[in-house]
Amino acid sequence: MSDKKPLNIGLVGYGFMGRTHSNGYKRVNDFFGDLAYRPVLKAICGRNSERTEAFASQWGYESTESDWKALIARDDIDAIDICTPNDSHAAIAIAAAEVGKMVLCEKPLARTTEESLPMVEAVEKAGVANTVWYNYRRIPAVTLAKQIIDSGKLGKVFHYRANFLQDWTISEELPQGGEGLWRLDAAAAGSGVTGDLLAHCIDTAIWLNGGIQDVSAVTETFIKERVHTATGEKQAVTIDDACIFHCHFNNGSLGLFESTRYARGHKALYTLEINGENASIRWDLHDLNRLEFFDHSDEGKVRGWRSIHITDGDHPYLDKWWVPGLCIGYEHTFVHQVADFLASLTSGEPCHPTFRDALETAKVCDAVLASAASREWKNV
Numbered sequence: 472m473s474d475k476k477p478l479n480i481g482l483v484g485y486g487f488m489g490r491t492h493s494n495g496y497k498r499v500n501d502f503f504g505d506l507a508y509r510p511v512l513k514a515i516c517g518r519n520s521e522r523t524e525a526f527a528s529q530w531g532y533e534s535t536e537s538d539w540k541a542l543i544a545r546d547d548i549d550a551i552d553i554c555t556p557n558d559s560h561a562a563i564a565i566a567a568a569e570v571g572k573m574v575l576c577e578k579p580l581a582r583t584t585e586e587s588l589p590m591v592e593a594v595e596k597a598g599v600a601n602t603v604w605y606n607y608r609r610i611p612a613v614t615l616a617k618q619i620i621d622s623g624k625l626g627k628v629f630h631y632r633a634n635f636l637q638d639w640t641i642s643e644e645l646p647q648g649g650e651g652l653w654r655l656d657a658a659a660a661g662s663g664v665t666g667d668l669l670a671h672c673i674d675t676a677i678w679l680n681g682g683i684q685d686v687s688a689v690t691e692t693f694i695k696e697r698v699h700t701a702t703g704e705k706q707a708v709t710i711d712d713a714c715i716f717h718c719h720f721n722n723g724s725l726g727l728f729e730s731t732r733y734a735r736g737h738k739a740l741y742t743l744e745i746n747g748e749n750a751s752i753r754w755d756l757h758d759l760n761r762l763e764f765f766d767h768s769d770e771g772k773v774r775g776w777r778s779i780h781i782t783d784g785d786h787p788y789l790d791k792w793w794v795p796g797l798c799i800g801y802e803h804t805f806v807h808q809v810a811d812f813l814a815s816l817t818s819g820e821p822c823h824p825t826f827r828d829a830l831e832t833a834k835v836c837d838a839v840l841a842s843a844a845s846r847e848w849k850n851v
Contacts, residue, residue, distance in 0.1 A: 473778060475502075475508055475509035476507055476508050476509065477511045477521040477548045477814070478511065478512060478549050478816070479547055480550055480552055481514045481536075481550065481551050481572075482512070482514070482515045482550065483517075483539045483542065483553050483555055483652045484553065485517045485522055486554065488554040491802060491805045492577075492666040492805060493532075495600035495805035495806045496512060496652060496811040497510075497530070498806050499806050499810050502705035502804075502810075503791055503813075504812040506813045507816070508813040509625060510612060512531050512533065513547060514532060514536055514545065515530070515534075515536075515732050516535070516538070517535070518537065520535070523536075527690065529627070531794060533541065539566075543572060543671065546586060549720070550574070551573070552575040556653045556659040556662050557581060558658065558659045558660075558661070558789040559590065560576055560581045560582075564593065564594070565590055568593040568597040569597060569663040569748070571599060572599060573599050573601065574599060575812065576601070577603075577625045578603050578605050578670055578829065578832075579603075579832065579833060580603055580829040580833055584833045587829070587830050588830065589643075591830050592720050595827070597841045598608050600815065600816060600822065601822075602815075602822040602825060602826075603807060603822070605832075606804040606805055607674075608675060608823075609789045609804040609805075610804055612754055612761060613675065613754060614787035614807075616745075617679055618742045618787070619750075620680070620745070622666065624750050624766070626748035627723075627747060627748045628722060628724040628745060629657050629724055629748065630631055630724060630729075630746040631676055631720065631725070632742075633724045633728050633744075633820045634672070634737075634740070634742055635668035635672055635730040635740070636730070636731075636740040636741075637729055637731075638738065638742075639733065640694075640733070641732070641733055643694050646698040647699050647700070647706070647708060649700035649701065651717065654667055655679065655710060657710045663711040663712055663738055664710075664714050664730040665711055665730070665840055668741075669801040670832055670836055671741065672730070672784075673832045674828075676720075676743070676825065677828075678823075679745065680722065680724060681722045682722055682851070683719070683720055683726065683762045683851050684833065684850070684851060685718060685833050685838070685848055686842050687716060687848045687849075688714060688715065688716035688838075688842040689715050690713065691709050691711070692709070692715045693709065693712045693713070695708055712731065713731035714730050714844065715728070715729045717729075717842075731780045731839045733775040739757075740756065742754065742756070743777070749766070750765055750766045750768075759801070760781045760799070761780055762781055763778055764776070765777070776778070780796070782795050791810075834851050
């Protein structure tokens, strides 16, 4: 029997994110053996009882619930993990915090800053552990980029660029709303690519380069009407299909961000580049185990971009995985976040990004949408 302390997980939602989080809980102790806690898949909650039961059977959850309020009321649940559409994040998180449950919430924190702030206040008032699943921070190459930046190797930063490109909503026949397509419905999602994809880019940018001061943005909705799955009727589409914004960071650098679901040929292209006075860094999700680095202090005749293969044991997280030269993938970022969350319960330190950290991303997203609507610069 394990001598680790059990941490009973109550998961709300059985979709894509429910799978990634569950995999993180199941694998973490296999590879991070020094953790004091052991996640227990105690209960899964979902609206469709047949799918909830099937998920519980596949992933090994001990029990099921059909109402998140019943899940939160259970004495045998220590932590609530929210993997639902954005419109229900706030109610679940606040209710969980009020009864002393730890809360892990899928990104974005909520649909708006106004919705997010009471969530922050609730977890801080209750003093419960909390984190938001901005998982790209925990790709080892991105974590290494953070270490390089913090070491001062880049010097003064001048530019930060990021884009996140997809192509899955180009068809006019694609409906909006419902269990599978709620991201196209503003009532459920809050926004389109801004809250879904750019939120990732913004969180990473704030983590790597500091806060954002002001923004100027443009958005576009290319398909103006889609059939809504709830009514069967065509309705106006009110999410943003594409968004481009530029900004000033608090450190004086300029930022340029782009996201779209209309970039044919790109399924999930997330790239970032940072240019400093002494060095530059760039990274591409399609080659997630590599970090490109340019150091101007290199001797001129050998100066150029170098490609660092992030697989060695002295790279972030990788001492827990395979031998040098062998790669890890997207799913490992969630294992890393679970590991860091469990470690934080022992250390007493917050597991970033916390709800308060994620509130800053929400503020930027709101400013971006307000700027696009007014065609004016907006302070964050």
